Amino acid sequence: MTGEQSKIDSGWVNVPHARIYWEATGEPAGIPVLYLHGGPGGSLGRGGYRKRHDHSRFRVVGLDQRGCGKSSPHVQDDIDHLSENTTQALIEDIETVREHLGIEKWIVTGVSWGSTLALAYALEHPNRVLGIALVAVTTSSRDEIQWITEDVGRIFPEAWSDFLEAAHAEPGERVVEAYARRLAGQDRDDARLAALSWDRWESTHVSLDPNWLPGPLFEDEQERMTFALLVTHYWSNDGFLVDGQEIITRIHELNGIPGHLIHGRRDISGPAVTAWQLHRRWDSSRLIIIEDEGHGGPGCMVALTQAVQEIAAMV
Template identity: 50%
Template structure:
């Protein structure tokens, strides 16, 4: 399986690509949406180009901070200890330098260990790491999704390898957002926004959406008590929020 270099694959390059679209189409300003990692990208875009943004709707809110990356790969193991033991043990036994220990002990981050495995020259190493990551993904979304089930997309080797390689690349670099997005919320002053998040989202706990809402005067936070990292009722709230912004913009 052919792999491309990652040296130009970062958030800055993605923002350049996004900004090229309204420039090409002659769009002065637009409503920006983002879901999950896409909400990180939407926030980064709005902070870079605030004059382009009429309003925002963020769904399953993330900012890809160091805290979030460590939670989804390590902290949430407190809820799924059996599955996390397997996930961590694979990185330990693969010779990445990762070792479990207390927070006081300097060590390789687990997400960085998996990122290194996905860059191995040995296709068998990449395959095994992508399979373990995919199993962990299915595990930690299980509560909000109504139970464990395999994502059928993992059966596609190309999709699985690309997904895991990019996820570990961005998460191990804190989304290439420096300083962190929450420290730049002054850039979004005056931009209306709706944040939609599930109470049962174990993978991305509500605290991130709450802190973003607190730092963003004029934003509205909708907490769906029954959903996790997405669901039908959240999607309906997403649709209504966009309709409201379109009406307010008079478009």
């Protein structure tokens, strides 16, 4: 890879009620590769995604999704427009970036929540997609959200009991709904406490990954609040996908588009069954299970690099 030596072009595009940060690295005339980060609310971070692809061959594009990272405003500073932060809005933001950069088609990649967004984008704009390569595959279905916020507590009962107690759920309210309500509420001190509890739980349920180091996900309070607020907003609304099953039931529409579904066998927070279900319904997909890894380990990322190369060879 030549990532460290390549110039990074960057900027913002204006969309309704927000400015979306983008960056592009590598050969301007190269095969475009889009990276969609996790979360929701995880941001591009330090840009490690840029190092995964050959910059003499690819143009690697990343963006900070609406409300997080270098995009503005941050979600906690714009609660009045929270209802407009949806998967459909993110898809429109991606299209705005694509048009701004003059890209006709690209290879779409994503990790964790980024895989949900990648699939939702591809289903909406299949004619803009050369191929899809995903790690830690999710669809943000109601079943997946139920598992990661409640059912996986059977494996971590001590931590989940604390997580449940700290939710302060009202009668009939799901745990994720309780956190979403408090994080978006007027009492910002209570929202900060909810963000801390959410961070502790997130740090717990991925801890069977052998590469995972225990501790808080976010030391920075603003990043912690951004992540918790956006994750609970999306998950309490089933990813803003119809009936919480939209991707699974429509995935056959991507037949003919090459897809690589890369997943760690030890991913306890997002079991491999989701990637397997997608693969069974998507004829032009490959299922790649990394036996000794959890949620997006180094072996998964090597497989992602290889998948992009294989898709590029077909272009």
